Amino acid sequence: MFDRKRRDFITLLGGATAAWPLTARAQQPGRTAHIGVFSYSRENDPQAKVYIEAFLKRLAEFGWSQGANLRIEYRWTGGNAALSRQYAAELSVLALDVVLVAGGFQVGQLQQVTHTLPIVFVETSDAVGSGFVESLARPGRDATGFTHFEFDISGKWLELLKQIAPNMTRTAVLRDQRNPAGTAQFGVIQGLARTVGVAEVRPVGLQDQSEIERGIIEFAREPNGGLIVTPNGLAIVHRELIINLAAKYKLPAIYPFQFFVQDGGLVAYGPDVADQYRRAAVYVDRILKGAKPGELPVEQSTRLVLSVNLKTARSLGVTVPAMLLAVADEAIE
Numbered sequence: 001m002f003d004r005k006r007r008d009f010i011t012l013l014g015g016a017t018a019a020w021p022l023t024a025r026a027q028q029p030g031r032t033a034h035i036g037v038f039s040y041s042r043e044n045d046p047q048a049k050v051y052i053e054a055f056l057k058r059l060a061e062f063g064w065s066q067g068a069n070l071r072i073e074y075r076w077t078g079g080n081a082a083l084s085r086q087y088a089a090e091l092s093v094l095a096l097d098v099v100l101v102a103g104g105f106q107v108g109q110l111q112q113v114t115h116t117l118p119i120v121f122v123e124t125s126d127a128v129g130s131g132f133v134e135s136l137a138r139p140g141r142d143a144t145g146f147t148h149f150e151f152d153i154s155g156k157w158l159e160l161l162k163q164i165a166p167n168m169t170r171t172a173v174l175r176d177q178r179n180p181a182g183t184a185q186f187g188v189i190q191g192l193a194r195t196v197g198v199a200e201v202r203p204v205g206l207q208d209q210s211e212i213e214r215g216i217i218e219f220a221r222e223p224n225g226g227l228i229v230t231p232n233g234l235a236i237v238h239r240e241l242i243i244n245l246a247a248k249y250k251l252p253a254i255y256p257f258q259f260f261v262q263d264g265g266l267v268a269y270g271p272d273v274a275d276q277y278r279r280a281a282v283y284v285d286r287i288l289k290g291a292k293p294g295e296l297p298v299e300q301s302t303r304l305v306l307s308v309n310l311k312t313a314r315s316l317g318v319t320v321p322a323m324l325l326a327v328a329d330e331a332i333e
Contacts, residue, residue, distance in 0.1 A: 036073045036096045040103035040233025043076040054274045058281035079237035084109045098287045103233040118293045120283045121145030122276040125181035136298040144293040148271040148301040154188035165252035168226040170200040172219040175230040206234035220249035227253035261307040271301035305329045
């Protein structure tokens with residue numbers, strides 16, 4: 001939760017943790033659970049490793065250990081849509097007990113080929129609007145999990161970036177047009193723009209490296225621009241490219257996750273994603289012990305993290321307001 005000094009400028013995303021049943025079918029002695037991990041990320045992405053380690057460590061606390069009573073099928077797509085479709089089909093026929101799915105696009109692909117395989121999702125926005133679940137309180141289908149962005153946070157990205165770069169009058173919004181959440185986030189930013197002195201809001205696609213490069217280079221031809229990177233597996237996969245382009249063209253940019261700043265981005269405001277993976281392990285354990293995903297409520301992130309890279313700020317010639325530094329969770333020199 002945020003402390004008192006932060007409430008002056010940050011509205012905490014809602015989402016109370018619903019109570020779970022206290023008992024479930026006991027773990028069967030000698031049983032080996034067979035689960036899947038289906039992710040938008042690349043297998044060699046160090047951040048993906050951090051998240052999976054958090055997930056496995058929490059699972060181990062419930063008695064599930066690889067090589068003992070747990071077998072895991074990993075599928076890493078690296079943002080490749082064709083691989084997502086291929087791997088979804090593969091996972092659907094493996095008689096898995098449950099699949100941990102990272103990213104909304106992967107959830108959609110898996111639900112297209114199976115309606116019986118239990119899914120616990122993470123790093124997913126607008127689960128109801130995307131059709132993954134019927135409601136947050138009672139998902140009612142084969143999936144449940146953890147969402148991490150209310151659409152109102154999109155306006156906060158614009159406001160924070162404007163505080164750091166007050167001369168910004170134009171912003172490019174990097175989003176995946178296939179993702180309904182990305183479209184909604186763009187709409188929120190567009191609706192707020194003129195009230196904070198931003199005259200132009202331009203969408204930039206994330207489908208591949210060339211689309212990202214074309215969009216940012218074209219946008220950077222005119223002055224007083226800034227970038228807003230919305231949460232999406234493609235943005236994460238291509239984060240090195242995006243951060244480098246922002247630096248090259250002197251574009252102040254705000255990102256949805258802390259690790260963007262650790263990799264050289266200017267500022268990030270978003271949820272503690274590793275915590276989602278730890279909480280997902282709780283749901284996976286419950287499903288392995290007999291719970292139905294459709295009866296486990298979808299939960300929202302309740303802790304947001306503000307990170308600033310002061311070295312990047314200096315290289316861009318911008319000054320981070322003292323008020324923001326006072327409430328930042330992380331300030332990298």
